[in-house]
Amino acid sequence: MLLKLSLSSLYARLVTVGMTVIAISFSLMLYMSVEKLRTSAYTSFTDTISQTDLIIGARASSVQLMLYSVFRIGNATNNITWESYLDIVNKEEVDWAVPISLGDSHKGFRVMGTNKDFFARYKYRGGQSINIDKGYLFEDLYDVVLGAGVAEKLGYDIDTPLIVAHGLQSFSEHDDQPFRVSGILEKTGTPVDNTVIVSLAAIEAIHVDWSTGAKIPGQETPIEEIRKMDLTPKNITAALIGVKSKLTIFNLQRWINEYPEEAMTAILPGAALQELWRVVGVVENLLLGISIVVIFTTLIGMTAIMFSSLSERRREMAIWRAMGASPRTVVGLLMLEAIFISVLSILLSVILLFFSLSILQPWIDYNYGILVNVEMLSLRDMYVFMTFIFASILVSLLPAIRAYWFSINDGMTIKI
Amino acid sequence: MDENIIKIDSVRFHWSKKSSFKIFVPNFEINKGEKVLLLGESGSGKTTLLSLICGFLNPLSGSISINGSTINKLSSKTKDEHRADNIGIIFQQFNLLPYANVIDNIVLPLYFSKVRSANVTNQRESALNICKQLRLPDDIDQYKASSLSVGQQQRVAVARALIGNPSLVIADEPTSSLDTDAQQIFLDLMFEQISNNKSTLLMVSHDKSLAERFDRLIDINEVLTRED
Numbered sequence A: 001m002l003l004k005l006s007l008s009s010l011y012a013r014l015v016t017v018g019m020t021v022i023a024i025s026f027s028l029m030l031y032m033s034v035e036k037l038r039t040s041a042y043t044s045f046t047d048t049i050s051q052t053d054l055i056i057g058a059r060a061s062s063v064q065l066m067l068y069s070v071f072r073i074g075n076a077t078n079n080i081t082w083e084s085y086l087d088i089v090n091k092e093e094v095d096w097a098v099p100i101s102l103g104d105s106h107k108g109f110r111v112m113g114t115n116k117d118f119f120a121r122y123k124y125r126g127g128q129s130i131n132i133d134k135g136y137l138f139e140d141l142y143d144v145v146l147g148a149g150v151a152e153k154l155g156y157d158i159d160t161p162l163i164v165a166h167g168l169q170s171f172s173e174h175d176d177q178p179f180r181v182s183g184i185l186e187k188t189g190t191p192v193d194n195t196v197i198v199s200l201a202a203i204e205a206i207h208v209d210w211s212t213g214a215k216i217p218g219q220e221t222p223i224e225e226i227r228k229m230d231l232t233p234k235n236i237t238a239a240l241i242g243v244k245s246k247l248t249i250f251n252l253q254r255w256i257n258e259y260p261e262e263a264m265t266a267i268l269p270g271a272a273l274q275e276l277w278r279v280v281g282v283v284e285n286l287l288l289g290i291s292i293v294v295i296f297t298t299l300i301g302m303t304a305i306m307f308s309s310l311s312e313r314r315r316e317m318a319i320w321r322a323m324g325a326s327p328r329t330v331v332g333l334l335m336l337e338a339i340f341i342s343v344l345s346i347l348l349s350v351i352l353l354f355f356s357l358s359i360l361q362p363w364i365d366y367n368y369g370i371l372v373n374v375e376m377l378s379l380r381d382m383y384v385f386m387t388f389i390f391a392s393i394l395v396s397l398l399p400a401i402r403a404y405w406f407s408i409n410d411g412m413t414i415k416i
Numbered sequence B: 001m002d003e004n005i006i007k008i009d010s011v012r013f014h015w016s017k018k019s020s021f022k023i024f025v026p027n028f029e030i031n032k033g034e035k036v037l038l039l040g041e042s043g044s045g046k047t048t049l050l051s052l053i054c055g056f057l058n059p060l061s062g063s064i065s066i067n068g069s070t071i072n073k074l075s076s077k078t079k080d081e082h083r084a085d086n087i088g089i090i091f092q093q094f095n096l097l098p099y100a101n102v103i104d105n106i107v108l109p110l111y112f113s114k115v116r117s118a119n120v121t122n123q124r125e126s127a128l129n130i131c132k133q134l135r136l137p138d139d140i141d142q143y144k145a146s147s148l149s150v151g152q153q154q155r156v157a158v159a160r161a162l163i164g165n166p167s168l169v170i171a172d173e174p175t176s177s178l179d180t181d182a183q184q185i186f187l188d189l190m191f192e193q194i195s196n197n198k199s200t201l202l203m204v205s206h207d208k209s210l211a212e213r214f215d216r217l218i219d220i221n222e223v224l225t226r227e228d
Helices: A002-012 A014-046 A062-071 A082-089 A117-121 A148-154 A200-206 A223-228 A246-257 A269-312 A314-322 A327-368 A379-410 B046-054 B076-086 B102-112 B114-118 B123-133 B150-162 B180-197 B208-213
Strands: A054-058 A094-106 A109-114 A132-135 A143-146 A179-185 A195-199 A238-243 A264-267 B004-014 B022-031 B035-039 B061-066 B087-090 B168-172 B200-205 B216-219
Touching: A002 A014, A002 A327, A002 B102, A014 A269, A014 A327, A014 A379, A054 A062, A054 A246, A054 A269, A062 A094, A062 A238, A062 A264, A062 A269, A082 A094, A082 A238, A094 A117, A094 A200, A109 A200, A117 A238, A143 A148, A148 A179, A195 A200, A238 A246, A246 A264, A264 A269, A269 A314, A269 A327, A269 A379, A314 A327, A314 A379, A327 A379, B004 B046, B004 B200, B022 B046, B022 B200, B035 B208, B046 B061, B046 B087, B046 B168, B046 B200, B076 B087, B076 B102, B076 B114, B087 B150, B102 B114, B102 B123, B102 B150, B123 B150, B123 B180, B150 B168, B150 B180, B180 B208
Parallel strands: A109 A195, A143 A179, B035 B200, B035 B216, B087 B168, B168 B200
Antiparallel strands: A054 A238, A054 A264, A094 A109, A094 A238, A132 A179, A143 A195, B004 B022, B004 B061
16 A cells, blocks of 8 residues: 555656656666676676787887787887797797787788687687688688678678788788688687788788888789798797796796897786786776766755655645654655665666667677677676665665654644 | 543643743543534644644643543554544645545555554445545546545545544644635535544634534633743
């Protein structure tokens, strides 16, 4: 009976209550989407590379090395020579190594030279391998393998011909040596999706007639001749390394960092990702902070609305009292109302969240490579909801105490 | 058996120490089944007296006994229950919860009083029955309280005050918002029902012309003295 009357009282104030519910649910949704994006971004980010023990490159900060070798953002300061690379590979601690050569691009996508080991050794999301979706890995010198994102955005398929441009924003193209798509990878949600992968030899081949970043005028070696050449690279940009025993990682890292013949840096991917996340994470914490403030503001708004409705409901409370309701019942009614409003807001916000996420998920994935997990509410979300309900009970105490005071003092007088 | 439904003895009350409004009620008694009209101008302390009788306010000293129990000795919870069990209240106006339907408004006191709900076997039927006797429309249960005329609302308030047969009905100027014709109709219907129920009625008004309907007419100034 009380519940029924409380609900019809809310229903009678449909517009005010409705607006409050909408305001609260939007702020809750804001909070939850920030939270979802944050956790998804974090998992997408930290799962970008796994099971690689060390990444080596020319002397640079760990964040920078991480950015260009894994995320393909920015440029390497320098290359490392093939000899140094071999020196490292031949160390007995090293189990495997995958060289990477960067620097060229195709229509805004980075071109990465590597060997087939890359596909076997590069792991993401806790050990998942890269799988080929269509075609095969490069067999011919001029074969390329496309990340899923590249193929999708450029509309390429197997056998599509393509030309690699020199550098990242350059107009000079290696148009004398056209490539052909031999394989397309499955979507991974990592930067691999946006990478054009060729063999190391191919990187050498397209630079045969080039010297220090420019084409040597008049020189044009025919493709048949290039095919016969020794295309072992002279330089690479970075390398992924796996060790036989985890215990030797730090020794090997120090050995590389102190390598006398060349200035190199070896980083632990996990640690570098964490470090990088701390930089990126500031924004995310800021967003989180803002959305918490928004929730807080809405709670205050709800209290304000309850306060303002209190004076017009004073006579209603006097009626309740006259019927024999204790002041506690009157207070309970107000609290019930607050709980009802917050539960309704939570439900609406969850609906809004899933609705908007399921619409936006492909877009976010496509544009930012963040796979937002739409499926379930986390335990953390439940805690947030519980806290919110608790907080709304707490803030509704203020108008409720006032109502208590009214109902004790008003007695027979009905104030309007 | 106690013949007094209301018995007030040496009650003193003021809102706060600073307040100039202090009242003293030496002795005030109403017998069971009596219909009493309490006359007084506004500001004379009528409403304060009613609040004391209903147990909304606590006297500083003295005793207030309603239907045999000294309510100022009861805990606030028991006092609320006692009020629900024994007193039906009709306000000047705005008696009803506007968002609830008429039947829910009428049966509301039964929710708070076990005694009164025990007197009613079928709440809805009983409510409709009283409505019928109060000449409310047959389809009154279709209405929301807010859609009724003021006169109808006051009659619904009577139905609510009478449901479950409380021993005392307190009406605080129930006719003040009605025009003269409506007043007469309202009073006729109310008196008929109260007589049927054998309830005691304490009605407050400033209108002397109503006196002939009542067993007794009391001037508020005879009941209480202002101690300014």
